[in-house]
Amino acid sequence: MITLSEVAKRAQVTAATVSNVLRNREKVHPETAERVLKAIAELGYRPNLNARALKKGRSSTLALMLSNIANPFYPEFVLAAERAARSAGHFLLVCNTDDDAKVGQAYLNQIAGTFADGVLVMNTDIAFNEFCTSTMQSVPILLTMWERPEAPPALPCIAVDFARAGALAAAHLLELGHRDIGMLIGDGCGGLQNARSDGFLAVLRAAGIETDAAAVLQIRDSIDAGYAACMQLMANRPQLTAIFATNDLLAIGAAQALITLRRTVPDDVSVIGITDIQLAHQVHPALTTVAIQTAAVAELSVDRLIRLIQTPDQQPSMVLAPPPELVVRASTGPRRAASS
Amino acid sequence: MITLSEVAKRAQVTAATVSNVLRNREKVHPETAERVLKAIAELGYRPNLNARALKKGRSSTLALMLSNIANPFYPEFVLAAERAARSAGHFLLVCNTDDDAKVGQAYLNQIAGTFADGVLVMNTDIAFNEFCTSTMQSVPILLTMWERPEAPPALPCIAVDFARAGALAAAHLLELGHRDIGMLIGDGCGGLQNARSDGFLAVLRAAGIETDAAAVLQIRDSIDAGYAACMQLMANRPQLTAIFATNDLLAIGAAQALITLRRTVPDDVSVIGITDIQLAHQVHPALTTVAIQTAAVAELSVDRLIRLIQTPDQQPSMVLAPPPELVVRASTGPRRAASS
DNA sequence: CTGAAAGCGCTAACAT
DNA sequence: ATGTTAGCGCTTTCAG
DSSP: OOOHHHHHHHHTSOHHHHHHHHHOGGGSOHHHHHHHHHHHHHHTOOOOHHHHHHHHSOOSEEEEEESOTTSTHHHHHHHHHHHHHHHTTOEEEEEEOTTOHHHHHHHHHHHBTTTBSEEEEESOOHHHHHHHHHHTTTSOEEEEEESOTTSOOSSOEEEOOHHHHHHHHHHHHHHTTOOSEEEEEOOTTTSOOHHHHHHHHHHHHHTTOOOOGGGEEEOOSSHHHHHHHHHHHHHHOTTOOEEEESSHHHHHHHHHHHHHTTOOTTTTOEEEEEEOOHHHHHSSSOOEEEEOOHHHHHHHHHHHHHHHHHSOOOOOOEEEOOOOEEEOOSSOOOOOSSOO | OOOHHHHHHHHTSOHHHHHHHHHOGGGSOHHHHHHHHHHHHHHTOOOOHHHHHHHHSOOSEEEEEESOTTSTHHHHHHHHHHHHHHHTTOEEEEEEOTTOHHHHHHHHHHHBTTTBSEEEEESOOHHHHHHHHHHTTTSOEEEEEESOTTSOOSSOEEEOOHHHHHHHHHHHHHHTTOOSEEEEEOOTTTSOOHHHHHHHHHHHHHTTOOOOGGGEEEOOSSHHHHHHHHHHHHHHOTTOOEEEESSHHHHHHHHHHHHHTTOOTTTTOEEEEEEOOHHHHHSSSOOEEEEOOHHHHHHHHHHHHHHHHHSOOOOOOEEEOOOOEEEOOSSOOOOOSSOO
């Protein structure tokens, strides 16, 4: 490994001067700088980031903790977060907790304050949140994708108004004339996605529609689960003309179940989800959904975390992400007079 | 931040002893050790990994460079790689190059040898490979998912026999009686997926079947592109009874196009892909595909990279991953006598 | 404008 | 069994 002082020797200066050249051309004589640059190039020198991090007390690395990157939602977030981090001069360390709070704690213990200058935590359960709170003193932690803006956590966070997302979905279905609506509730990654379903149900109730328990299923977060649950729903309640799912994976599974059942989407049954993952528009029929603008949330989160690193220790404050927006595609349509 | 010497002071020993306690209980008196452990707990001490890395010259971090994590194939690889790395005591730094060799080079320049002890590189183009070769001297680099076992690169690599995967797909379709077969070739991430298509075509040719150019489309890697291309294919050649795609994303898009065209899969047209991404079995009809055993390849890659770090500088050697395997699901079936 | 020197927190000889 | 010492490669005053 080539070190600073080897470069210095070759350029006939000291390490300090080389270090200066590396990020402060002001104080160095152009001619000297050129000599140094030449030596750097010739030797193929690359700074040792560990030494730099040790000296400066900052590593220019952000950590992102998520439960399972195999869920298609996360890669989209990661992509955007990584771009944002990179363009701000930071690396992004992706930490999979495998849905295991123990793994999450171990990660946090190891990286917090040394490998990572700050940590972004998504979708955790409460036990883990408490743990975060205790380690927050040594390193900034930002919760992101917080689903309950009305109940801010004890940490800084970026909240998304998922209740509103549910409400938008409900309004859309109501407007299309649907009244018999089935509901699929996913299990997020630390509790059911109840903010979404509550928002949805509130609108229905305001319109005088009661949804009985038989039309509601709580399931794991996956296309498979959505498929199976939709099968069950349609068996229980063949008269349903629409299905609302708390996320797109479930909705996609539901749509496929309907196709298997020879029910046309959306002519026989409409389907709507939440999130707007990439798959949503790639599937046929393309999924109507409520977009929560993942990339924007990711960027906001990274920005805010970096700011937290620079000026830490304020009150735990919550920032609301841009509001969810309805994206109408091909999976929803008007209720037909006589269905199936 | 709590340091070793603060712990030492509280436990009335020196930093060296604390350091010993931290990973070598042999040499230290149990009573002392207990005192140290107590101090560590009370102070909430956590070792500074940068200091450790600087001292030891190793950071216990692996980097994984990939083109775009939004492609569903990558998260599955990442998940497995991260688990393997973690269980071997390493972190995994995921680096998105955004399909841009420049970004890849910048990453490599920064992290190689300091933040990462070794680098896993997937699916790169040749220009980047050359760059890797030059930086390989300072840090072990392992190419993974190499598609051409018959042409080993100048770096250590894990190769997957994709030609064989194509051949298996061809054999399967032939066995089902298909002769009019369309082909969708994706663009990997640095060149077309030709190993796959070559393996496929070789088997067809050996069976006396010529595939003419009109039945072959070269496209970008996505469900959308597969959908559009399949539409075009069926317009050109309505008599096709099967479609082979060089990856599952394309195949899934193709299947959806067929459904849109009111062609039943697999009764009218069979569809087969390569890879066996999670989506393949979640989609309906479930996709027949040739599994390349992503998780196994990821684990193998991590193992081999770690070994390379421990004993570097051998000849660039190639390791062949476990062979691809046909996974028959619902999207392929026998050719019907009279098709559409 | 450049050099000398100290030290970030940790580890690993080598002493005791 | 524990302490002493000397850096790892870099940044950063402070002198010159």
